[in-house]
Amino acid sequence: MKQQLLAACRHLLAPLVRVLLRGGVTSAEFAELSKETFVEVARRDYGIQGRQTNNSRVALLTGLSRREVTRVRDVLIGEAPAPELRASRVAQVLSGWHVDAEFLDGSGLPRVLPVRGATRSIEALLKRYAGDLPHGACLKELQQLGLVEKVRSGFRVLARDYVRSTADPDIVRQLGVALHDHAATLAHNVDANRTEPARFEGMATTTRLAPRYARAFAELAAQKAQALLEEMDAWLLRHEVKGPGEPSAIRMGLGVYLIKDSNRRGRGK
DSSP states (O other): OHHHHHHHHHHHHHHHHHHHHHTTOOHHHHHHHHHHHHHHHHHHHSOSTTOOOOHHHHHHHHOOOHHHHHHHHHHHTTSSOOOOOOOOHHHHHHHHHHHOGGGBOTTSSBOOBOSSOSSSSHHHHHHHHSTTSOHHHHHHHHHHTTSEEEETTEEEEOOSSOOOOOOOHHHHHHHHHHHHHHHHHHHHHTOTTOSSOOOOOOOOOOSOOOGGGHHHHHHHHHHHHHHHHHHHHHHHHHTSOOSTTSOOOOOOOOOOOOOOOOOOTTTTO
């Protein structure tokens, strides 16, 4: 079961990591977030007689040391500042180019840097701020991201910050809500100790759809799904809490999403 969970988690994380990379989130930032979430859930959900789990048990459950659990707990409850995580290497290079005096001109602006040279060069900049990354690959990445441009005397920096995503913040927030809701349903259904019936979760999919029908299916799915969601929305509206004398309200709903994967696994089976 543990190996199956890890395999499922890897599969789940792949599209999420694509979003994180486009947004400039580093593995260190994600690792710290993961620690905080492990400690938060272990403290909240695995206590005895309604009390929060102590640090020793959280360490046992999560595999973190007691010292690390204490540090993360203090961050969560606001008794310690969040750690300063190193930005991505690209962000570090941009920052160095804008604040390091060696790479600034007399007006305090970023210099146009030649590729080679022991000082005041792309070579020197990347040696200082790109760590062990291959300098040629790093410079190529900066160009592909539109962060630098080649000019006659070298390279000019075009951006101060590295934010790869231009997504609407509301879309990003919705991504978190949708992933949370789907994962919460799946977690409920695989919980052997649940006291409520399994929640509906299903999909209609095939690995053998002819590509020429992809658009037709997307349009059909959107039409049918929209009609279903409008029906569900109307039902929910009719059954909302109307006044202060009624029981406390709960959040319920139904999510529908299109599935599309160009992977051709399953062909011929």
